Amino acid sequence: MEKTRRNRFLLLWLCVSAALLAGSLALPDAGHSESIGAAMRDAVLHETNKISLFGLMDVNPSLISAMSVTAVLLIAALLIRVLVIPRFTYVPGRLQLLLEQAVGTFRGMARENSPRRCGFLGAYIFAAAAYIFFGTLFELFGFQAVTTQGHSMALPAPLADINAAIMLGVLSYFVIVSGAIAGHGIRGIGGALKEISLLLSLSLRLFGALLSGLLVTELVYYYSALSYALPVVVAVLFTLLHALIQSYVLTMLTSLFYGELHGEE
Amino acid sequence: MNIPLNIDWQQILLHLFNFSLLAGGLYLLLYRPVKRFMDEREAHYRAAKDEAETLTAQAEKLRSEYGEKLAAAEADIARRISEADLELEQYRAQEVEKARQEADKIITRARENALRERAEIIAEAKKDLTEAAAAAAEKIALGDAGDPYEQFLSLVERGSGDEPAK
Numbered sequence: 001m002e003k004t005r006r007n008r009f010l011l012l013w014l015c016v017s018a019a020l021l022a023g024s025l026a027l028p029d030a031g032h033s034e035s036i037g038a039a040m041r042d043a044v045l046h047e048t049n050k051i052s053l054f055g056l057m058d059v060n061p062s063l064i065s066a067m068s069v070t071a072v073l074l075i076a077a078l079l080i081r082v083l084v085i086p087r088f089t090y091v092p093g094r095l096q097l098l099l100e101q102a103v104g105t106f107r108g109m110a111r112e113n114s115p116r117r118c119g120f121l122g123a124y125i126f127a128a129a130a131y132i133f134f135g136t137l138f139e140l141f142g143f144q145a146v147t148t149q150g151h152s153m154a155l156p157a158p159l160a161d162i163n164a165a166i167m168l169g170v171l172s173y174f175v176i177v178s179g180a181i182a183g184h185g186i187r188g189i190g191g192a193l194k195e196i197s198l199l200l201s202l203s204l205r206l207f208g209a210l211l212s213g214l215l216v217t218e219l220v221y222y223y224s225a226l227s228y229a230l231p232v233v234v235a236v237l238f239t240l241l242h243a244l245i246q247s248y249v250l251t252m253l254t255s256l257f258y259g260e261l262h263g264e265e
Numbered sequence: 266m267n268i269p270l271n272i273d274w275q276q277i278l279l280h281l282f283n284f285s286l287l288a289g290g291l292y293l294l295l296y297r298p299v300k301r302f303m304d305e306r307e308a309h310y311r312a313a314k315d316e317a318e319t320l321t322a323q324a325e326k327l328r329s330e331y332g333e334k335l336a337a338a339e340a341d342i343a344r345r346i347s348e349a350d351l352e353l354e355q356y357r358a359q360e361v362e363k364a365r366q367e368a369d370k371i372i373t374r375a376r377e378n379a380l381r382e383r384a385e386i387i388a389e390a391k392k393d394l395t396e397a398a399a400a401a402a403e404k405i406a407l408g409d410a411g412d413p414y415e416q417f418l419s420l421v422e423r424g425s426g427d428e429p430a431k
Contacts, residue, residue, distance in 0.1 A: 053279075060271075063279055070287040077294035085298045090306050103299040126296050127288035158280070163273055167280040 021228065036222050040215055049147040058148050062161030068143070069135045069158060102126070106251060113259030117182055121258050124175050125251035128168060132250060135159055136210060136243035139217070140235060159210040159246070169203025172254045176261055183262035191261050198257060206246060213242045
């Protein structure tokens with residue numbers, strides 16, 4: 001009985017997939033509004049495709065993505081705060097364990113690298129990790145937005161925009177500087193200035209990593225022949241790896257340098 | 266100023282504003298409450314651990330005290346046993362001495378009784394011997410005639426039979 005049901009499901013699934021494939025190949029190509037070069041240049045520079053921010057100004061699509069991610073995360077956090085956290089028990093359930101693991105990981109990382117002053121650092125790297133992780137996963141959903149030129153485009157990851165990467169890199173650097181000042185006073189600035197290259201490395205590392213993923217995805221989706229099966233690996237797995245690796249790298253570097261410049265051994 | 270790579274200060278600030286909202290919100294809504302709960306739980310279990318350690322220390326102290334008391338009690342018991350043994354030994358010696366004295370008294374008394382009885386027996390035996398000797402002498406002296414009174418009576422009886430008629 002169970003085997004028959006499974007075979008029926010497999011048959012139905014294959015038929016639907018074959019029908020979708022035939023349909024997508026049979027339909028005429030709508031054509032590209034821009035060349036691959038232009039598309040990839042725009043993915044890097046965001047010069048062409050802008051999105052209106054509530055009619056106030058035209059902004060890069062990544063800013064819309066960032067705001068969407070922020071809104072979703074804050075709503076989720078609010079729901080968790082109201083519905084889940086008051087029901088926390090000393091023996092945690094699955095969701096509680098997940099939340100405690102998330103908080104505990106970054107708190108532990110901060111405490112490990114800067115035992116004497118880890119409160120602010122823990123909160124910062126927790127927020128940064130959430131921003132990078134969920135921001136990177138955001139591009140998987142492929143939410144569509146309409147540009148000021150009337151084109152439809154999938155919203156990219158926030159950090160695929162160099163402005164967002166610069167913001168996070170510079171902010172992380174200033175967090176590190178604040179740790180140096182907290183540890184050594186004004187003299188700490190001297191130590192922090194020795195690590196000025198962090199400004200570039202943190203920013204460009206984020207931007208480069210996220211952008212490479214975006215470009216590969218952009219390239220794959222540009223050609224319809226590559227749009228079958230390949231995105232499962234390219235988009236989903238690479239994006240998941242990006243999300244994890246970049247979250248870990250930035251938070252680890254920030255807490256490491258924070259602890260080092262703060263004066264921890 | 267045309268900055269390469271389409272770097273836009275305004276958008277950087279907008280991203281910063283967006284991130285500060287996210288960081289502040291996540292801190293207030295998620296990070297701090299979860300951290301506080303974890304701290305509370307840690308404090309709870311630490312207090313329980315401290316309490317358990319205090320109780321263990323108290324129990325250990327009590328055990329030590331009771332051990333000392335037990336050792337003292339055992340020493341006391343041993344001392345008392347020793348004293349009791351000594352007292353018992355003394356008592357036993359006294360009793361033995363008393364028994365010995367009693368036995369001596371009994372023996373002395375028995376010896377005296379025996380001597381007295383011996384003397385009495387000897388006296389009685391002497392008396393019996395004397396009587397026996399007297400009887401034997403009498404018997405020898407009188408011969409077979411027997412008792413003179415008896416002989417008289419016999420003669421009287423015999424004479425009344427032989428007397429002539431008048």
